[in-house]
Amino acid sequence: MATVNIRRDVKDSFYRYKMPVLLTKIEGRGNGIKTVLPNMADVARALNRPASYPTKYFGSELGAQSTCNDDTERYIVNGAHDQNRMRELLDGFIDKFVLCQSCKNPETELIVSKDEYITADCKACGHVGDIDMRHKLSGYIVKNPPKKASKKGKKGAAGADSIAGQPGQVDDEDDDQDELTRKIREGAAEVMSEEQAAKLIAQREADEDWGEDTSPEAVAARMAALGVSGDSSLLAGDDDDEEAGGPYAEFATWVKENKDEVSAAEIYKEADSRGVAKKTHRLLPYLFPALFTDKVADELPKYLALLAKLTNSDKAVKALGGGIEKLLGDDYPDAVAQTPKVLMVLYQNDIMDEDAIKHFATHVSKKYVAKDVSKRVRKAAEPMVKWLEEAESDEEESDDE
Structure with a gap:
């Protein structure tokens, strides 16, 4: 397989950081046309990143839906996209999420902190730099942090022709240090305060x-x-765990009264200062109706980054569904027809995935609203589920062809 320099602006043929040339393949037709990335897994291994990261980056930059299947190593971006354009986008991904900000070498490891910030730790120069949290991919990385690869996997990451020192590779002389580091980390993980x-x-x-x-x-x-x-x-348990609303309802009231004067970032800071940002699954059912009105589909873009940061677990995503029920079921029942559009925006911005939307549409619950209200809102979501199923069917049909 042909290789190129990871930094394509470096023309030195002896540059040691190499990756396979990104390949693209157009499949399908009409609304089902898509761009398949047949060797994305190999490219990602050379970059020491999960293949879903550059794929999702492409989708966000192109405004297109992207799908990732790590089991079959099949990565797709909807729509027909020129190969040169995809390679340019890959350069952008490498610059933002792979290269060290100091030495510009691609020997970085992404680390997601407990407060959901991403840093790039460079193994070449030791520099630790912040990743731009405003980019849509950053929210996806927080929800899907990189898994620490095994030593065997790291050695094979760049292929048989890789050169010592390439990203994801472990030199024999570093084995003892790596083993010591592993033991230290394992010991730290066992110590829970x-x-x-x-x-x-x-x-x-x-x-x-x-x-x-x-x-x-x-x-x-x-x-x-x-x-x-x-x-x-x-x-001794959480005093507010069983309260009807407690500080979460109080914070939602503050948001409703002040949202026109404060930014989304300021709302998060206020939530953090009040301590309610720690339990987003309790906060979201109150916050979502406080943020939006019956024009929720138009208002969503302003708060997408905030919602992405707060939906940090499966439980939080389900709670977001409860907030949608409260808004479109209780507060603005005449706007319930907006449910599919709201779900589509959340889906396209990686806040609710396909499984979460299908679960929302098919599991009536009385946890957040009356059962008949929940049924009405979730039934309104059926067009979105139908769209997802048709998209999946088109993909399977294209694969068969």
């Missing part, structure tokens, strides 16, 4: 049954099961 244990138990799934016994002794036993020792009084 009492405060972290308290948060872990407090953030249990809403529908998970932890049993009837909530005595300090029983809580301490659950702590021991997690491999944590300490004072069980730290795990």
Whole structure:
């Protein structure tokens, strides 16, 4: 397979950082036409990044739907796109999400912090730089952080012809250091503070049954099961867990009164300062109706970055569905026809994926609104589900051809 310099602006034929030339293939016809990236997995391995990252980057830059299947290594961007254009976009991805900001070498590792910020740690020069969190792909990376590759996988990342020092490769002389680093990290992972244990138990799934016994002794036993020792009084439960709204409803009221005067970033800072941003699955059912009106489909773009940051778990995405029910079911029932358009915007911006939308449309719940209201809103989502199924059917038909 032909290779090129990872930095295509470097013309040196002896430049050691290489990657396969990105290939494209146009498939389908009409509305089902798409651009398949047959060797995206190989390109991504050379860049030491998951293949879904550049694929999603292409989709966001082109305003097109993108699909990724890591099992079959099939990566697709909807629409017909010129090969040169795709390679230019790949250069943009490399510049923003692969190269070190200091030495411009592609030996960086992406790290997602607990407060959901992304940094690029350069193994060549040691520089740690921030990744632009305003880009749509950053939200996707936060939700899908890179998995640490095994040593075997790293050595094979750039192919048999790779040169020592290439991204994703481990030199033999560094094995001892890597082994020591691994042991240190494994040891750190096993040490969980009492405060972290308290948060872990407090953030249990809403529908998970932890049993009837909530005595300090029983809580301490659950702590021991997690491999944590300490004072069980730290795990005294969340005072506002069972309140009807508590600080989340209060914050939503503040948002409703002040949203015209403050930015989305300021709303998040206020949520963080009040402590309600830590439990987004409790916040979103109140925040979503506070942010929007019956013109929600037109108002969504202003708050997409905020919603992307808050939907940091599957539970938070489900809670976002509850907020949609409250807004279009209770607050503005005459606007329920906007449900498919709202879901489409959230889908195109990687806030709700295909599975989340299908679950929303097919699982009536009385958790956030009355059951008949939930049924009406979710039934209104059927056109979106139909569109997803047709798109999937077109893809399968094209594959068969």
